[in-house]
Amino acid sequence: MSSMDHADDRGATKELRKEHPSGWLYLTQHDAIPILVDALLDLPPNREFNKTELAAHAGVTRQTVGNYTDLLCEVELIEDVPNTSPRRYRVADSDVVRECFGLNSALNSVSE
Template identity: 40%
Template structure:
């Protein structure tokens, strides 16, 4: 059977087949749970895959499957030995995600600055 062309796809199928950067980051529930956990710990804290799985409430298999995406995007950085990681506030993407999280938290708490 031939693959569907974009014209033969539903809107949802098109979005999943050709994801935006945001959807690429968040299309798997495990990734948003991992990211949420990372945003709640000290970015200098190093962790291994098992520890991240425990922080996030996901399986170690999910962490193994998806940590590469977070490394690729610069959100997470491997340490020198490659077995430990930390949130990467040195990367532009890591900074933007942390800033977006802080802004949304502020709005949710009713503390957003009025402009």
């Protein structure tokens, strides 16, 4: 098999992964998501925020937060705070959040 064939196989495999992404790839395929998740991991427990506040905390625009709010809710990283106007959010009480904190902690301990 030539190197060109290997490159074609890699490209096909990459495209297949994109067509049927894991949860991780689904979440991280968006450029701004890692910085937003990092900002969420830095918030105190039960801290409520609106899109403008999260944008300032993450160092991105409010539009960027607005583009990904539905996705962050869908994957249970954040949740709506009921009966708030303008709409407020908080870090969700979910398995996804607990696993993100665990992964972050493990990665931080490796780099020390």
